[in-house]
Amino acid sequence: MSFVKGLKCRECGKDYPKEALHVCSQCFGPLEVDYEYERIKKELSREKIKSRGKTMWRYRELLPLDGEPTVGTQVGFTPLVKANNLAKKLGVDELYVKNDSVNYPTYSFKDRVVSAALSKAKELGFKTVACATTGNLGNSVAAQAVQGNLESYIFMPANLEQGKVIGTSIYGTNIIGINGNYDGVNRMCSEIADKYGWAFANINIRPYYGDGSKSYGYEIAEQLGWKTPDNVIVPVAGSSLITKIWKAFHEFEMLGLLEGKVNSKIFAAQATGCSPVTTAIKNDTDVITPVKPNTIAKSIAIGNPADGYYGVKTTKDSGGYGEDVNDEEIVLAMRLLAETEGIFTETAGGVTVGVTKKLVQQGRIKPDETTVICITGNGLKTVEALSGQFTDPIIIEPKLNSFEEIYSNRVSTA
Ligand SMILES: *Cc1c(COP(=O)(O)O)cnc(C)c1O
Numbered sequence: 001m002s003f004v005k006g007l008k009c010r011e012c013g014k015d016y017p018k019e020a021l022h023v024c025s026q027c028f029g030p031l032e033v034d035y036e037y038e039r040i041k042k043e044l045s046r047e048k049i050k051s052r053g054k055t056m057w058r059y060r061e062l063l064p065l066d067g068e069p070t071v072g073t074q075v076g077f078t079p080l081v082k083a084n085n086l087a088k089k090l091g092v093d094e095l096y097v098k099n100d101s102v103n104y105p106t107y108s109f110k111d112r113v114v115s116a117a118l119s120k121a122k123e124l125g126f127k128t129v130a131c132a133t134t135g136n137l138g139n140s141v142a143a144q145a146v147q148g149n150l151e152s153y154i155f156m157p158a159n160l161e162q163g164k165v166i167g168t169s170i171y172g173t174n175i176i177g178i179n180g181n182y183d184g185v186n187r188m189c190s191e192i193a194d195k196y197g198w199a200f201a202n203i204n205i206r207p208y209y210g211d212g213s214k215s216y217g218y219e220i221a222e223q224l225g226w227k228t229p230d231n232v233i234v235p236v237a238g239s240s241l242i243t244k245i246w247k248a249f250h251e252f253e254m255l256g257l258l259e260g261k262v263n264s265k266i267f268a269a270q271a272t273g274c275s276p277v278t279t280a281i282k283n284d285t286d287v288i289t290p291v292k293p294n295t296i297a298k299s300i301a302i303g304n305p306a307d308g309y310y311g312v313k314t315t316k317d318s319g320g321y322g323e324d325v326n327d328e329e330i331v332l333a334m335r336l337l338a339e340t341e342g343i344f345t346e347t348a349g350g351v352t353v354g355v356t357k358k359l360v361q362q363g364r365i366k367p368d369e370t371t372v373i374c375i376t377g378n379g380l381k382t383v384e385a386l387s388g389q390f391t392d393p394i395i396i397e398p399k400l401n402s403f404e405e406i407y408s409n410r411v412s413t414a
């Protein structure tokens with residue numbers, strides 16, 4: 001059933017076999033999974049997709065496996081929420097939240113890339129999987145490695161939020177904290193991957209990992225009635241998700257699955273304390289200047305993004321832009337989403353909501369356009385970001401008159 005031809009260099013087009021490879025030996029460009037689109041076009045239809053289970057694997061012809069998925073078969077097809085209350089607050093007519101804060105099994109969009117990567121790792125015969133993580137990837141690799149009966153090693157910066165650390169340790173994995181930021185962790189992991197021959201989800205099997213992100217884009221299009229929105233606001237770390245949403249939309253168009261054509265602007269969203277990609281966009285250059293991260297949005301704090309060049313290119317090719325928000329704006333935006341839509345997102349979601357607000361104010365997003373905000377992680381994992389935001393609950397005796405005493409002064413949480 002495989003529609004995967006092999007790997008192909010994104011820069012020079014050189015072909016490679018379906019193995020644990022990620023860099024072109026000729027030009028050092030990144031490798032991508034190459035599909036037999038002509039055959040997929042004959043086989044895949046909207047009806048076929050709709051007849052399948054509500055998981056990311058309903059698009060399996062466009063995902064990078066040779067056989068059936070063996071890890072994370074229930075991942076994906078998260079809600080696309082019509083956010084009318086938030087729309088009103090921001091001053092736009094049609095706004096949606098693509099809500100991967102409730103993805104299965106670890107509440108972030110990373111469950112998609114890990115399902116693809118670990119299923120592929122098993123196909124390739126690996127027994128040990130690993131990753132360099134800013135938090136969510138580690139949660140998901142550890143959880144899904146258990147499900148796939150794989151040994152796992154998770155390497156993370158030592159200063160991550162407790163929810164991310166415990167949310168990894170609970171699975172009985174090997175967790176290693178490292179002094180310094182993600183970029184140092186990532187460099188060290190490249191050496192470990194070479195020396196130990198493990199499958200690092202986001203390093204040596206990165207082409208397969210990346211294609212798991214495409215499912216987020218397919219779902220947005222299907223859930224909008226086989227249409228793509230005018231604007232998508234994407235949180236950017238290594239720039240994998242942003243490039244793959246764009247790719248997903250175009251694959252659907254090429255395969256005749258869309259109503260009309262792709263006419264979407266893709267916007268990159270970063271935290272001001274780690275904004276190498278949006279800074280390059282604002283400076284109108286495709287040269288990424290690495291930065292040292294300093295932000296509460298730790299899950300997207302990558303100072304030297306692997307695919308940063310392509311992240312910039314995606315926003316440019318689509319007619320989008322990049323914007324960033326500071327830590328205070330991130331917290332306000334987390335609260336705004338919760339208070340308007342009942343969705344508790346992590347700091348990265350505060351980044352996309354805050355950036356959307358800015359883009360509307362700047363007139364880059366028009367009130368009569370359709371906009372999708374990417375919500376990629378869950379707020380219960382980053383509660384530290386909200387410390388000091390709320391007064392403690394009032395504590396009373398379990399008696400009616402105790403309640404009425406405070407009720408007459410009105411209960412307030414703000
Ligand atoms: C990893 C991550 C992203 C984006 O990652 P890319 O490396 O740009 O694909 C966005 N949001 C959250 C919550 C993440 O964990």
Ligand SMILES: [Zn+2]
Pocket residue numbers: 009010011012013014024025026027028029
């Ligand atoms: Zn090449």
